[in-house]
Amino acid sequence: MRLRTRLTLWYGGAFFAAGAVLVTVVYLIVRSRIADNLPQSDDSLDAIMDAREHFGASGEELAALVETVVRRQQEANAATLQAVLLGSIVALLVVGLLAVAFGSLMAGRVLRPIDAITATAQRVADRSLHERINLEGPSDELKRLADTFDGMLARLDRAFEGQRRFVANASHELKTPLAINRTLLEVAAAEPDAGQGVRSLAANLLAVNERHERLIDGLLTLAGADRAPADPAPVDLADIAAHVAAQFAAEAAASGVTVDLDAAEAVAVGDAALLERLVANLVANGIRHNHPGGTLAVATATAAGRARLTVANTGPAVAAYEIDALFQPFRRGEGRDRIESVRGVGLGLSIVESVARVHDAALTAVPNPGGGLRVTAEFPAP
Template sequence: MRLRTRLTLWYGGAFFAAGAVLTTVVYLIVRSRIAANLPQPGESLEALVQARAHLGMTEEQLTDLIDTVIERQEAANAATLQAVLLGSAFALGVIGLLAVGFGFLMAGRVLRPIDAITDTARRVADRSLHERINLRGPNDELKRLADTFDGMLARLDRAFEGQRRFVANASHELKTPLAINRTLLEVAAAEADAGHRVRGLAANLLAVNERHERLIDGLLTLAGSDRAPADPVPVDLADIASHVAAQFAHEAAEADVAVEVSAEEAVTAGDAALLERLVANLIANGIRHNRPGGALAIATAAVDGRARLTVVNTGPIVAAYEIDALFQPFRRGEGRDRIESVKGVGLGLSIVESVARVHDAALAAVPNRDGGLRVTVEFP
């Protein structure tokens, strides 16, 4: 039950309880006053003695007359009490319903700042930390809550921005010495007097250098993929899937993995470069974490107005509880550090998750019964 509904019910229940108590008190007071105004038996006899000579009636006639008057008075009093009770109950019901409606409106007005905080928190969680609530109004509890939330967002924004800036700067600074190392190694290996051992050592060092360059490129992409696209453009996932699959055809052939592409039109809005990196990482992951003679199926389609990308590969069996670890940086399914993996640097699926998040896409990975994964990404 929503908080607004609960507040309305509490307000309405309190009003009806107070109204019922007030109606009961009024009823008891009216009944007490009416009972006090009725003549007592002794008063009736005294009135009979005083009025008998003036009215010219016998004592029996006067007694009957007084009994008749008392009976009619009691009937009128009972009718009055019933009318008071029914009228009070009807008025309580009508005013109570009006009070419930008024309480519903007032609860909505009071909770409106909380809805604004919730909407902002949802947008911030899905997109970026730059948005603020900026609640206007009196300096009450809700205003202080909104200001505290804005302050927390500002601190988080500065922290994440500093982290992204550090990763980007460090990656840029590291790319220069790696490029120099690659050049020196290639020159040394190309020397005429370079021996077999020198060339072998240079080849091994070039492989290590290349792995470090891939790591830095992955860190740069991961740092830049945490921001929502500034100017989203229409992108057809079918074109991206076909283009990227063709680029990985040679690697798939070397790994003895059969690639099947079913590219139906699936248009979404976003950053074309980031979406291409997402598709490329999924295809590379499906090839490199496969088995000889395995298969990789890539499909794009529009389902219920949403662009869907599905990548299914064979490979080793993955437990369901290991799925979350696959999307963490530098982690593999068994929970071990995978920086030393020759198949990658451990950032592929982390970049996929980051790109999907900033595009408001739903990412799901399900292990196949015979091994491998089925990864589905649905874009707005």
């Protein structure tokens, strides 16, 4: 139940309770006063005696007359009490309903700043931390809450921006010496007088250098993948899946992995380059963590207006409790670091998770019964 509804119910319940007490008190007071005003038996006898002296009427006739008057007075009093009670209840119901409506309006007005805070929090979550609430009004509890939230967003914005700048600057600074190393190694290996040992050493160092370059590229992509797309546009995941499958066809054939592509139209809104990187990382992961003779199934579809990408591969068995660790940087299954891997740098699935998050996509990964992993990314409807 929403907070506004609960506040309205509390306000309406308190009003009805207070109104019921007021109606009860008024009813008891009116009934008491009417009972006090009824003629008593002694007064009736005195009235009979006086009437006999003045009019000469018999006692039986005067007693019947007085009894009739008293009975009619009691009936009139009972009708008056009933009318007062019914009128009070009807008035309580009408005013109570008006009070509930008024309470709903007041609750909405009181909770409006909280709605503004919630809306801002939803917009900045996993997107941009540059927005602020900037709540106007008196310096009350809600204003102080909004100002505190704005201060927290400012500190988070500075922290994340500093982190992104550090990763980007460090990655760019490291690219230059790696490029120089690669050039020097290639030149040394191409020398006519270079022996077999020098060429073998140069080849090994070039492989290490290439891996470091992939690591830096992954860090740059990971640093940029945490930002929302600047200019999102409709992108068909089927085209991206077909393009990526063609790119990795040679690697899949060399690894003995069969790629099954089922590319149906699936339009998502986002950054085409980041979405291509997401698909490429999933396909590369499915090929490199597979076994000869295995399969890799890539499928795109549209379900309930939402674009869906599914990448499933065979391979070693993956425990369900290890899946979360796979999406952390430099991690692999069973809690081991993936830094020692010669086929990757340990950032592929981390980049996938970041790209899915900034596109508001629901990313799920489950182990296949026969081994391997099934990863599904479902994007919001355009």
